[in-house]
Amino acid sequence: MGIRTVAVYSDADRKALHADLADEAYHVGPPLATASYLNMDRILAIAKEAEVEAIHPGYGFLSENETFAQRCAEAGIVFVGPTPDAVRLMGNKGVARRFMRLAGAPIVPGVESEIQDADHAFKLAQSIGFPVILKAMEGGGGIGINVARTPEALKSALENALTRAQRAFGRSHIYVEKYIEGARHIEVQLLADKYGTVRHLFDRDCSLQRRYQKVVEEAPSPAVSPELRQRMTETGVQIGRLAAYQNAGTIEFLMDKNKDYYFLEMNTRLQVEHRVTEAITGLDLVEMQLRVAADERMPFEQEDVKLRGHAIECRIYAEDPWELLPNTGTITRLVEPSGKNILVDSGVVQGSEVTVYYDSMLAKLVTWGQTRERAIATMLKALDAYQVEGVETNIPFLRDVVRHPAFKSGDYNTAFLGQLRAQRARSKAASR
DSSP: OOOOOEEEEEGGGTTOHHHHHSSEEEEEEOSSGGGTTTOHHHHHHHHHHHTOSEEOOTTSTTTTOHHHHHHHHHTTOEESSSOHHHIIIIISHHHHHHHHHHHTOOBOSEEOSOOOSHHHHHHHHHHHOSSEEEEESSOOTTTTOEEESSGGGHHHHHHHHHHHHHHHHSOOOEEEEEOOTTOEEEEEEEEEOTTSOEEEEEEEEEEEEETTEEEEEEESOTTOOHHHHHHHHHHHHHHHHHTTOOEEEEEEEEEOTTSOEEEEEEEOSOOTTHHHHHHHHOOOHHHHHHHHHTTOOOSSOGGGOOOOSEEEEEEEESBOTTTOOBOOEEOOEEEOOOSTTEEEEESOOTTOEEOSSSOOEEEEEEEEESSHHHHHHHHHHHHHHOEEESSOOSHHHHHHHHHSHHHHHTOOOTTHHHHHHHHHHHHHHHHO
16 A cells, blocks of 8 residues: 555564564564553654554554553544544443443343452352353453353452453453353454444354464354344444444354354454455455545445355464463474465564464464365365474364364354363373
């Protein structure tokens, strides 16, 4: 688009790919996120020095922070995302739930009050019944989420949620919801301009998660019928309009075994898995974000958005293939797959260091096919061709997931990956 780019990098990211690809790159601070990528004063000072017109916050750190969006506006810098008011309304999960309740939208049972301490958490959890899920009010990516199936597990789950939320978002506000067993996690992608136009770009299935963070996503969901898809996308658009939303955003739903769906939260940012939506619509979501942020009108009608084929994304992590614990080190060899209908959205090159400071995702591997079966076949070929040495990756785990009969049939839910790991552990124990 002819736009010059300015990147920021911490000490741990001096040799990172994003800093190398940008036209200019500025040092933002030490490795710890609170002193670098969450340091609003430093980021805005760099923006002023580099004379930038806009800041794209990505999909982590300050991307859903209404204070940062407000400070950008006060500094005369365009925040590539929703308005501070929309972030405040929908980016905070507790506030968004109250808004949805007032709007009459179906929501997961829960209590929007911020948890004050362990005793308060116990009283709230008792009021809705175990099992419960503790969630960070801010941010996304499954960070700050812990399930407590019993009262005895509640204190530990709360401590973990508080710690992870503080580390990732610089804030540790937690609330509690009912945990729905055997649910599907379905998302509706929205795009909206400042003139009140809201469009949906169909749905994604993000049910394949480990520790409440997504691993494999696909679009559209194999569990959603055309009639249900129409209802869910219309609900998503209605929510976007109620919130006077602008830019890219995602409405997340939980769908139970009876195909009833409930509003879960709204991500007021670009999603990691936006690439599968791009693959099935032919639209570039980042370009659309920039155009909307530049006050352009939506360049298409809803009926112009056509669903074509099927796309799957596998997140490539530096981690033990089955324990799924982060792994660090230097990538000594890297061979990424290529070919028709294969996309590698990578953040690393050969020689890149994987550190302890940030998320261990190396890349997103996306495949597309005219049918879901073709997209799966291409994904298996791509995973077989992917070679990483120097750090362990989850590629062997991903191969097992994509080959599994439950995945191939589309009959899975948010508990599937945990069950798959448990089955493997039992098999290994029996073979000893």
